[in-house]
Amino acid sequence: MTVNYASGDFEPDGDVDFVDFAVLADAWNSELGDANWNAICDISAIADSVIDELDLIDSCLRRNDIGRLPRRSSWSDPDLCTNRD
Numbered sequence: 384m385t386v387n388y389a390s391g392d393f394e395p396d397g398d399v400d401f402v403d404f405a406v407l408a409d410a411w412n413s414e415l416g417d418a419n420w421n422a423i424c425d426i427s428a429i430a431d432s433v434i435d436e437l438d439l440i441d442s443c444l445r446r447n448d449i450g451r452l453p454r455r456s457s458w459s460d461p462d463l464c465t466n467r468d
Contacts, residue, residue, distance in 0.1 A: 391445035393423050399445045407442055410434040 391399040393406035410421035415432040427437035 391426060391442040393421075399442065403442065407434065407439065 391403055393403045396402070406421065407424050410419050410424040411434055413420040413434050415422075421434065424434045424438055424442075425432060426441050427435075428441070429437070431437070
């Protein structure tokens, strides 16, 4: 398996999800030399040796599991999203 951290898959399992977000969060606001620095999280277009909103934006643009709802047929309550006005 080829590991491409620039894709945002920081704990390479083939997708970008909340586990990858947690890796980024652990390195949040760190700079090269800080105890929580993680070079694989510095994925912004400009590698600036800082883990910040630029890296978060790039990671979010690559996500493929965050925010995806299950199919309605898999919900136990089919009326869960019914407007009850």
